Amino acid sequence: MENYQSTEISELAKALINVQRTIQPAVKDATNPFVQNRYATLNSVMDSCREALLGNSIWMTQFPVPAEPGYLGLVTKLTHAESGQWQSSLAVVPLPKADPQGMGSAMTYARRYALSAMLGIVTDDDDGEDAKMPTKTTSPSRRPQNAPLAHKGTPSDERPGQVDKNASDSKHGVQNFLALLPRIDGITYQTVPADGGQTCIIATGNTAAKKALLSEAGFRWNPQRKVWWRYAHAS
Known part of the structure; x- marks a missing residue:
């Protein structure tokens, strides 16, 4: 994409200001099975903004665009119905699998x-009491709570990067490895096939603040x- 917005966006900007005045936080309505953190699904995100967008005459559309092999390009476009002004963004994400299911995910x-x-x-908890409960931060240098027990001969306080290679090569090795990765607020992990039959783990989310x-x-x-990124078995 060469242009990400129309020449003028003043009317669109006014409408978006009204949208942001009334928009609601997206409720965390699902749990990531790998790292057990809660997140807001697409349905929740849409529910949080649909009425605000429609009430301010803003049409939102999202559609895929070509990207390099192994990646998906997605355009999100906001158009102000009354003025025709628009603004868009392009997101490129890795495909977890090279098939329709991977593309859909x-x-x-x-x-x-x-x-x-x-x-x-922004996101919010769907349970007010849970939102008030203090959260315990797990140090990235220790095994997360509820993670699978370390293999025999492996220290229980082993650093996340030091996972036994034989375990990662087993049938459930990748899942075990994901469970051993630290739970970092705002970060989710995604597996992607790599060359040589290896598995690559991609960290997504608020990565800039968690470098x-x-x-x-x-x-x-x-x-x-x-x-x-990192390999599932690399130390």
Whole structure:
């Protein structure tokens, strides 16, 4: 995409100000089975902004666009019906699998994050009491609570990056490895097939603010693809 907005956006901006005055936080209505953190689904994100957008004559559309092999490109576009002014964004995310299911999963993931970013949607707990409970932060240098027990001969306080390679090569090795990764607020993990039959783990979310923790957990920054990643068995 060469242009991300119309020449004039003043009327659209006024409408979006009204949207952000009335928009509601997206409720965390699902749980990530790998890291057990709660997150807001696409349905929740849409519910939080649909009425605000329609009430201010803003049409929102999202559609896929070509990207490099192994990646999905998604455009999110906001159009002001009365003035015709528009603004858009392009998100590029890795495909977990090179099949329709993988594309659908990546598209759903990209849609909720791209829309949240464009409108400034934040998330909120669906249980007020849970929201008041203090949260316990797990140090990235220790095994997360409720993670599988370490293999025999492996220290229980082993750092996340030091997972036994034989375990990662077993049938459930990748799932065990994901469970051993630190739970970092605002970060989710996604597995992607890599060359040589290996599994690559991508860290997504608010990575800019968590660079130190991701680096300590063995993730590396890829400046070309702009992602934090690591192999499932690399130390």
